[in-house]
Amino acid sequence: MSETTETIFSKIIRREIPADIVYEDDLVLSFKDIQPQAPVHILVIPKKPIRKLDNAESQDHSLMGHLLLTVKRVAEQAGLKNGYRVVINNGDDAGQTVHHLHIHILGGRQMKWPPG
Numbered sequence: 007m008s009e010t011t012e013t014i015f016s017k018i019i020r021r022e023i024p025a026d027i028v029y030e031d032d033l034v035l036s037f038k039d040i041q042p043q044a045p046v047h048i049l050v051i052p053k054k055p056i057r058k059l060d061n062a063e064s065q066d067h068s069l070m071g072h073l074l075l076t077v078k079r080v081a082e083q084a085g086l087k088n089g090y091r092v093v094i095n096n097g098d099d100a101g102q103t104v105h106h107l108h109i110h111i112l113g114g115r116q117m118k119w120p121p122g
């Protein structure tokens with residue numbers, strides 16, 4: 007794997023560093039955020055090291071759909087019956103800090119709008 011795609015999330019996928027994993031299959035991994043911003047804060051990532059949403063390609067069509075359906079599954083599993091927020095930080099202006107595509111699931115409290 008090249009330097010440009012190696013991140014802390016690659017290490018979590020390879021079990022080189024621990025994470026509180028809540029769901030896994032061949033294509034995706036989901037684990038609790040280490041610095042939760044809500045009572046429930048879970049990340050869903052593709053195992054394929056796509057740096058950010060902008061780097062997803064047409065060949066990733068079904069993977070992207072699978073990611074969103076995994077969000078729904080994980081949110082249900084976490085008991086978020088009253089709703090939740092789904093966030094993708096894409097690039098610097100959005101404040102993306104880990105350069106491996108990830109979807110945030112935030113829930114367990116009332117969210118505000120607009121986000122900061």
Ligand code: 5GP
Nearest residue numbers: 014025037038039040041095101102103104
């Ligand atoms: P971003 O700001 O890039 O959208 O989100 C990255 C998220 O990854 C942050 O919410 C941050 O707390 C989380 N994070 C960073 N490093 C780790 C880690 O080693 N383990 C876990 N579980 N989450 C991490």
